Amino acid sequence: xxxxxxxxxxxxxxxxxxxxxxxxxxxxxxxxxxxxxxxxxxxxxxxxxxxxxxxxxxxxxxxxxxxxxxxxxxxxxxxxxxxxxxxxxxxxxxxxxxxxxxxxxxxxxxxxxxxxxxxxxxxxxxxxxxxxxxxxxxxxxxxxxxxxxxxxxxxxxxxxxxxxxxxxxxxxxxxxxxxxxxxxxxxxxxxxxxxxxxxxxxxxxxxxxxxxxxxxxxxxxxxxxxxxxxxxxxxxxxxxxxxxxxxxxxxxxxxxxxxxxxxxxxxxxxxxxxxxxxxxxxxxxxxxxxxxxxxxxxxxxxxxxxxxxxxxxxxxxxxxxxxxxxxxxxxxxxxxxxxxxxxxxxxxxxxxxxxxxxxx
Numbered sequence: 001x002x003x004x005x006x007x008x009x010x011x012x013x014x015x016x017x018x019x020x021x022x023x024x025x026x027x028x029x030x031x032x033x034x035x036x037x038x039x040x041x042x043x044x045x046x047x048x049x050x051x052x053x054x055x056x057x058x059x060x061x062x063x064x065x066x067x068x069x070x071x072x073x074x075x076x077x078x079x080x081x082x083x084x085x086x087x088x089x090x091x092x093x094x095x096x097x098x099x100x101x102x103x104x105x106x107x108x109x110x111x112x113x114x115x116x117x118x119x120x121x122x123x124x125x126x127x128x129x130x131x132x133x134x135x136x137x138x139x140x141x142x143x144x145x146x147x148x149x150x151x152x153x154x155x156x157x158x159x160x161x162x163x164x165x166x167x168x169x170x171x172x173x174x175x176x177x178x179x180x181x182x183x184x185x186x187x188x189x190x191x192x193x194x195x196x197x198x199x200x201x202x203x204x205x206x207x208x209x210x211x212x213x214x215x216x217x218x219x220x221x222x223x224x225x226x227x228x229x230x231x232x233x234x235x236x237x238x239x240x241x242x243x244x245x246x247x248x249x250x251x252x253x254x255x256x257x258x259x260x261x262x263x264x265x266x267x268x269x270x271x272x273x274x275x276x277x278x279x280x281x282x283x284x285x286x287x288x289x290x291x292x293x294x295x296x297x298x299x300x301x302x303x304x305x306x307x308x309x310x311x312x313x314x315x316x317x318x319x320x321x322x323x324x325x326x327x328x329x330x331x332x333x334x335x336x337x338x339x340x341x342x343x344x345x346x347x348x349x350x351x352x353x354x355x356x357x358x359x360x
Contacts, residue, residue, distance in 0.1 A: 120172030
């Protein structure tokens with residue numbers, strides 16, 4: 001009793017957590033919230049905690065001490081509210097939680113008061129088909145239409161209205177949830193919420209293009225594609241103006257995107273921002289318009305006015321080129337910088353003239 005069974009070391013903070021952050025065997029880890037590396041590690045651990053919490057519940061594991069709380073309590077957080085799918089009273093499961101940080105007052109400006117966290121898909125979960133269904137909503141850019149999102153939306157808005165220091169975080173499918181929540185808060189309330197997205201899915205042919213073409217040919221292909229998108233966007237003036245307005249509203253919001261070069265699920269974000277900037281440097285007129293356009297969105301625009309563009313005007317992209325055998329694994333994101341090969345680039349959009357920019 002009190003010890004996880006064989007094979008559960010992955011859920012143990014003591015075994016699998018960020019041991020490099022421990023100092024002199026202290027039971028608590030004090031985060032420097034101005035340090036990007038420590039912010040990344042802490043947010044990744046909170047997301048991991050939601051996985052462990054559901055893992056323990058779904059497998060009916062019994063311990064003297066649960067493994068989940070260590071992933072947030074070690075950093076001074078306490079769970080305020082788990083997100084529970086209770087559609088069926090006798091078949092409930094969690095997919096995220098709201099955490100509160102116990103910090104001394106006055107609170108440091110860089111310190112979050114609440115963090116809203118969403119886990120990703122659990123393929124071995126007893127409710128596997130329901131988990132998989134969530135991914136299809138991402139595929140069709142309809143996360144906000146799904147019941148899970150609609151149910152938590154008012155809860156998150158309530159937290160937002162009670163605090164001016166709320167963060168969002170998620171991994172994989174959970175990153176899509178956090179991204180759409182952050183986007184919605186920016187558009188509807190003008191709230192620029194710090195958002196941490198680990199391996200966020202990006203539906204595009206980018207991984208295939210990346211594998212088949214050399215860099216020079218890839219840029220040529222994207223240039224031709226941008227020119228074609230430019231022409232198509234001007235054929236749909238309503239869509240053109242709608243995306244322009246959205247980009248202007250969203251430009252100040254700069255979510256943190258943590259992606260891996262070897263991860264086909266999120267690889268599209270790397271190519272989207274990199275190629276967008278390369279095309280802009282040679283053909284700014286095309287890139288300003290085409291950078292907001294999506295073939296999928298324009299296709300939907302042919303049948304309905306309710307188009308929800310999924311592209312981002314601004315972001316800080318953290319790209320890792322190690323851990324390629326586990327490129328979509330969350331655990332890479334609580335490792336130290338010395339264990340990763342990270343590059344960081346911030347991409348921006350000027351709402352005044354549509355100019356695109358990139359800097360380290």
